Amino acid sequence: MYILLHVTWACWIGSIVFFSFVVAPTVHAVLERPDAARLMRTMFPRYYLFGIICGLVALVSALLTANDLKLTVPLVIACVLSAYARQVLTPALDQARSASDDERFASLHVQSVRLNLIALAALLLAGLRLAVA
Secondary structure, three states: OHHHHHHHHHHHHHHHHHHHHHHHHHHHHHOOHHHHHHHHHHHHHHHHHHHHHHHHHHHHHHHHHOOOHHHHHHHHHHHHHHHHHHHHHHHHHHHHHHOOOHHHHHHHHHHHHHHHHHHHHHHHHHHHHHHHO
16 A cells, blocks of 8 residues: 555655646647637646646545555645646636636636645655655
């Protein structure tokens, strides 16, 4: 179980870093705005679902092997943020984009970026705990 915790944590944090700092900027640099928006609208629910699945597997593994609040709390935070982003924020962003409400979209996008960074920070904290365990 301990190896499963490490693997799911690594996949999850790797997906956040790769998607946020490689995929998203590349899509927006290469594609025209409408095409980039359409692609990102398709990718985001899958991206967050991947994080939720990794988060739940990592959390169960952590509870079964470590039962350590310094490890489980950051995992819970990141998992909840991923679920919120997928179930609430992504549909709101899609609705704002469809309504051409650029001001609301910009505000929601900033919120999305912040939540993603908080999830990344939480996972880095969990990683520090994994490193010393």
